[in-house]
Amino acid sequence: MHEVGIAQELCLAVEAAAAEHGLGRIDLIQLIIGHERLVCPEALQFAFDLLKPRPLMQEARLQIQGRPGYDLLIDQIEGEPCA
């Protein structure tokens, strides 16, 4: 199930972005996923919920926009700055 591998990479990438931009809590992760990737959104959410680092992403949810092609992008993240 490649969603697990993708979710692992996603957590690492968002963690790094949060550190870079001073975010202490992540609420929303907006993804763009090309249909050719054959990613099952429910499987990706399931894997992400299992793997997401806490407390940083405790409440984080994924929002997936599909489109033709092979993209697998983090478009935007939303959260709260570090206290």
Added chain:
Amino acid sequence: MRVKLEQPVLQGNDAAARANRERFERHRLPVLNLISSPGAGKTTFLERWLAQTELRVGVIEGDLATSLDAERIAACGAQVVQINTHGACHLDATMVARALDHLDLDRLDCLVIENVGNLVCPAAFDLGESLRITLLSPTEGEDKPAKYPPSFRRADAVLLTKIDLLPYLGCDLDRLTGSIQALNPDVPILYVSAQTGEGMAEWSEWLRQRLSGGGST
């Protein structure tokens, strides 16, 4: 607070793959990533090829568990490293980078990475390879390319293995090759049998031409 990123999810793996690719280029080492379902014949194909090639071929073996494949390759006299993923269903670039530390790359003409047997996940992870080779056995059915498109759409060549079994199967070869070409119109399709040796010379010649920058068929 919103932060626009527009960055690849797999940027970590992509960065590791780039580092691998640079390392391979420093050593002028072509690298093949073999992808197939379990049992399509990757290891047996390698054994046959190693027995007849003059190239010094090194192998990285990827499996969830056991060193069975590495032992088979070692018996052929080749440098080999076994990666056990202990659950991960694909190799990633970081695993490959660690394995490279156990190989003498300057004593190799070619490196083969035999990926974990899986027609889904390996296709998503760049390892830094030069060529991605997908293997498929006619015993798997003519419908498999259509059912598992990423592994065929992005292949640099497709090897149809175990062709010595064709007379005993009801496999429609035209339908099978047609389904591959529907996804990847110009991909070279090579027919091989590790049992009889049929097609192995054509494979060696295709690889020689491709690595020297020649024709792709």
